[in-house]
Amino acid sequence: MTIKEIAKLAGVSTATVSRIINNSGKVKEETRIKVQNIIDQNNYRPNQVARTLFKKKSNIIGIIVPDLSNMFYSKIIEGIQNIIDNTNYSLMISFSAGSDDKKYIDFIRKFQQENVDGIITSAFSGEYVTKIKTPIVMYDSANIEDNIIRIASDNKAGGKLISKFLNKNIKKVLIQHLDLSLPTVAERFNSLIAELNKRDITYNLVAVEGLSKKHASQKVLENIKHFDAVISVNDEYAADIIKESRLNGFKIPEDFQLVGYDNTNLAQYTDPTISTIDQQAFEIGKAAARRLIDRIDGNKNTENTIIPVKALKNESTK
Amino acid sequence: MTIKEIAKLAGVSTATVSRIINNSGKVKEETRIKVQNIIDQNNYRPNQVARTLFKKKSNIIGIIVPDLSNMFYSKIIEGIQNIIDNTNYSLMISFSAGSDDKKYIDFIRKFQQENVDGIITSAFSGEYVTKIKTPIVMYDSANIEDNIIRIASDNKAGGKLISKFLNKNIKKVLIQHLDLSLPTVAERFNSLIAELNKRDITYNLVAVEGLSKKHASQKVLENIKHFDAVISVNDEYAADIIKESRLNGFKIPEDFQLVGYDNTNLAQYTDPTISTIDQQAFEIGKAAARRLIDRIDGNKNTENTIIPVKALKNESTK
DNA sequence: TTGTATGCGTTATCAG
DNA sequence: CTGATAACGCATACAA
Numbered sequence: 001m002t003i004k005e006i007a008k009l010a011g012v013s014t015a016t017v018s019r020i021i022n023n024s025g026k027v028k029e030e031t032r033i034k035v036q037n038i039i040d041q042n043n044y045r046p047n048q049v050a051r052t053l054f055k056k057k058s059n060i061i062g063i064i065v066p067d068l069s070n071m072f073y074s075k076i077i078e079g080i081q082n083i084i085d086n087t088n089y090s091l092m093i094s095f096s097a098g099s100d101d102k103k104y105i106d107f108i109r110k111f112q113q114e115n116v117d118g119i120i121t122s123a124f125s126g127e128y129v130t131k132i133k134t135p136i137v138m139y140d141s142a143n144i145e146d147n148i149i150r151i152a153s154d155n156k157a158g159g160k161l162i163s164k165f166l167n168k169n170i171k172k173v174l175i176q177h178l179d180l181s182l183p184t185v186a187e188r189f190n191s192l193i194a195e196l197n198k199r200d201i202t203y204n205l206v207a208v209e210g211l212s213k214k215h216a217s218q219k220v221l222e223n224i225k226h227f228d229a230v231i232s233v234n235d236e237y238a239a240d241i242i243k244e245s246r247l248n249g250f251k252i253p254e255d256f257q258l259v260g261y262d263n264t265n266l267a268q269y270t271d272p273t274i275s276t277i278d279q280q281a282f283e284i285g286k287a288a289a290r291r292l293i294d295r296i297d298g299n300k301n302t303e304n305t306i307i308p309v310k311a312l313k314n315e316s317t318k
Numbered sequence: 319m320t321i322k323e324i325a326k327l328a329g330v331s332t333a334t335v336s337r338i339i340n341n342s343g344k345v346k347e348e349t350r351i352k353v354q355n356i357i358d359q360n361n362y363r364p365n366q367v368a369r370t371l372f373k374k375k376s377n378i379i380g381i382i383v384p385d386l387s388n389m390f391y392s393k394i395i396e397g398i399q400n401i402i403d404n405t406n407y408s409l410m411i412s413f414s415a416g417s418d419d420k421k422y423i424d425f426i427r428k429f430q431q432e433n434v435d436g437i438i439t440s441a442f443s444g445e446y447v448t449k450i451k452t453p454i455v456m457y458d459s460a461n462i463e464d465n466i467i468r469i470a471s472d473n474k475a476g477g478k479l480i481s482k483f484l485n486k487n488i489k490k491v492l493i494q495h496l497d498l499s500l501p502t503v504a505e506r507f508n509s510l511i512a513e514l515n516k517r518d519i520t521y522n523l524v525a526v527e528g529l530s531k532k533h534a535s536q537k538v539l540e541n542i543k544h545f546d547a548v549i550s551v552n553d554e555y556a557a558d559i560i561k562e563s564r565l566n567g568f569k570i571p572e573d574f575q576l577v578g579y580d581n582t583n584l585a586q587y588t589d590p591t592i593s594t595i596d597q598q599a600f601e602i603g604k605a606a607a608r609r610l611i612d613r614i615d616g617n618k619n620t621e622n623t624i625i626p627v628k629a630l631k632n633e634s635t636k
Numbered sequence: 637t638t639g640t641a642t643g644c645g646t647t648a649t650c651a652g
Numbered sequence: 653c654t655g656a657t658a659a660c661g662c663a664t665a666c667a668a
Contacts, residue, residue: 002645013655018647025648026653048431049376050645052367053660060410060432068392069583078386081413090428092378093411095399110408113366114378239587246589265387269557271564271589320661331639336663343664344637368661371644 001044009042010035021046052115061292062111063093064104064121070236071264072281073122076139079285080120087293092116099182101126108132118292123150123184135295139288142183143304149295150304151288153279155184158261159191161311162231163199165259165275167318170228172202176220178233179209188261192231213237217244224256229317235260235267238274238316258316272315283307319362327360328353339364370433379610380429381411382422382439388554389582390599391440394457397603398438405611410434417500419444426450436610441468441502453613457606460501461622467613468622469606471597473502476579477509479629480549481517483577483593485636488546490520494538496551497527506579510549531555535562542568547575547635553585556592556634576634590633601625 003021007014012035019025020035038044052058063080065073077093084091092114094107104124111119112134119134123141129148141150166173173196178185196203204227208216217240220230232238238260245252252258252272260267263278287305294301321339325332330353337343338353356362370376381398383391395411402409410432412425422442429437430452437452441459448465459468484491491514496503514521522545526534535558538548550556556578563570570576570590578585581596605623612619 003647004645014646015648015655015657016653019654022647028653031653045427045431047371047433047645049367049370049433050660051647053365053371053644053662054646054648056660058367068396069389071387071389071392074386074389074392077413085414090432091411091413093409095395095409096403109363113363114408115365115367242589243587266584266587269561269584269588271560321663322661332662333639333664334637337638340663346637349637365661368644369663371646371660372662372664374644 001042003044003046006035006038006042006044010038056115058115058117059088060090060092060114060116061289062107062114062116062119062121063091064097064107064119065093065095066097066099066122068095070234071266072234072262072279075264075281076285076288079282079287080289081285082282083286083289083293089117089293097122097124099124101128108134108136118296120288120292125183135292137288137292137295139284140184141304142187143306144183145304147302149291149302151284151291152304152306153184153284154306154309155187156191158277158279158309159188159193160195161277161309162188162192162259162261163195163201164311165257165313165317166199166201166229167257170201170257172204172227173229173231174206174220174224174227175203176206176208176216176230176232176237178207208233208237213240214244217241221245221248221250224250227256229257229259231259232261234262235264235274235276236262238276239266239270242270242272242274242316252316253318257318260316263310263312267312267314270316275314275317276312278310278312280307280309319360321362321364324353324356324360324362328356374433376433376435377406378408378410378432378434379607380425380432380434380437380439381409382415382425382437383411383413384415384417384440386413388552389584390552390580390597393582393599394603394606397600397605398607399603400600401604401607401611407435407611415440415442417442419446426452426454436614438606438610443501453610455606455610455613457602458502459622460505461624462501463622465620467609467620469602469609470502470622470624471602472624472627473505474509476595476597476627477506477511478513479595479627480506480510480577480579481513481519482629483575483631483635484517484519484547488519488575490522490545491547491549492524492538492542492545493521494524494526494534494548494550494555496525526551526555531558532562535559539563539566539568542574545574547577549577550579552580553578553582553592553594554580556594557584557588560588560590560592560634570634571636575636578634581628581630585630585632588634593632593635594630596628596630598625598627 003014007017097103101124119136123138137149139151143152260274260276263276267274267276321332325335415421419442437454441456455467457469461470578592578594581594585592585594
């Protein structure tokens with residue numbers, strides 16, 4: 001069913017039908033009713049593709065997600081959807097971008113071919129992104145000042161808050177970390193280290209990039225007897241450390257204390273529950289969507305948005 | 319950058335450029351190279367929207383997901399993406415459809431306006447779905463024989479397998495359940511009940527539809543002293559029961575045993591770990607995507623696909 | 637082997 | 653208030 005057929009059935013021109021669909025221009029009430037009836041009877045809906053071609057506006061937003069198995073990202077998506085729900089936009093999504101810059105670029109190109117009005121992507125590196133003409137917002141990004149809109153968690157505050165979980169008796173901590181060359185990781189890490197130095201807490205590092213969670217946990221537990229606390233990458237890794245600890249007879253927080261990050265659902269279902277930093281993923285998603293829509297609507301502001309974090313004390317620290 | 323501009327720069331017609339882009343028709347090697355160079359230099363990509371309008375094929379698949387906070391659905395999406403990755407399709411997604419039939423219909427209409435080639439949706443009810451012309455596949459559906467392709471977990475086997483977790487000493491169980499008028503819920507439930515009857519195990523029901531997880535758990539624990547085991551709705555509800563049990567001084571599996579469903583990540587991170595039925599969500603997603611693409615490619619078979627389930631014994635039963 | 641012309645479904649311009 | 657028509661970017665039928 002096309003606008004042409006409706007016009008024919010109604011005995012008017014396509015222009016008139018178009019006017020009625022879009023509430024544009026003047027139409028006699030009588031013909032409006034007549035045509036609207038035909039539209040309803042035939043359950044006609046305008047073809048969005050043809051509209052997009054003409055208007056050069058698709059009402060589609062493209063979203064790139066690195067990994068859906070981490071509930072942190074699910075929450076971000078829910079935040080995005082929460083904002084999008086009140087608009088006329090649809091969401092086109094690519095999952096599993098991982099941390100492969102090439103995949104991000106491929107996805108963005110594909111989105112551009114579909115004439116998306118804007119893109120929300122998790123952060124990736126390379127100069128390519130600065131050349132993108134399509135309105136774009138990066139979430140889960142470090143607070144980098146350039147010409148693109150970044151939604152950054154307050155990683156500096158996050159690193160600092162971690163140390164709040166470490167009580168006076170803690171002298172030596174083990175820090176589990178991902179690739180320190182990643183800007184977000186570095187932001188949080190540097191802030192944490194600065195705080196530890198201030199308090200004369202010593203630390204060792206254990207890199208877990210590319211390791212399975214189980215393997216990562218085992219590396220942590222190998223020398224755990226020399227440490228008072230473990231600062232893990234996030235709640236997922238923390239949960240796994242709890243699991244492996246149980247299998248190996250370690251008690252948390254008695255034998256060592258444990259700090260997570262993100263405040264995903266997991267944090268409240270483990271035993272002990274995980275002391276963690278809430279990044280407010282839902283808010284990140286909402287901010288990303290709002291900023292993008294703003295940008296699409298012509299707002300040229302490219303300042304970053306920093307989402308505050310909150311410390312959430314649970315049972316894994318004392 | 320459009321095909322017209324490329325044609326002009328190359329000194330050929332748009333038809334020739336089109337032939338080169340699509341590897342269709344005969345083109346002299348010399349002109350092919352010349353034009354391809356111009357295409358590459360200008361980083362030209364054909365406009366997918368215009369293509370869709372002409373070809374009436376969008377290479378977009380629409381996906382409807384009820385609730386992203388349940389990792390069961392995340393896994394299904396990952397399965398879908400796994401198949402889609404090797405194709406030329408993009409994914410348009412609507413989350414948070416919940417169990418509101420109207421929302422499903424709205425989303426489907428929107429997808430149709432975008433000329434999606436097919437739709438993968440979780441099951442919903444109403445006769446509307448049988449009238450949809452767009453190729454459609456329903457996942458997380460009961461095994462209903464009609465003209466639409468359904469990907470169903472083997473709910474009957476699932477219900478039966480649950481009882482395998484119940485040892486000889488178990489005489490009375492508490493069954494937590496959602497709306498029994500939902501076909502999938504009923505399938506599993508009836509199979510479970512039949513099995514319990516066979517074994518002379520008595521049971522009580524506790525409906526939790528619409529309740530918060532916490533509230534649902536509390537209802538379970540109220541009279542728990544009269545029961546030997548709890549069969550919960552899924553791992554999410556089971557995890558919450560574990561949490562509330564701990565707060566209320568109950569020990570699992572000593573005080574009562576507990577069975578989950580789905581085998582989401584949660585099941586292995588709680589203490590005790592949850593005995594559960596693995597629905598193989600990833601396989602469900604893969605099957606849904608495969609069947610849909612098949613259907614789009616012209617396969618008229620509307621038989622359902624039944625995905626087998628597996629029992630996974632963990633610590634919450636003995 | 638290449639080019640011309642047409643149409644996909646819609647909206648906007650312009651004339652009546 | 654209404655209609656005829658061009659244009660959006662592309663792919664194909666038909667001519668050359």
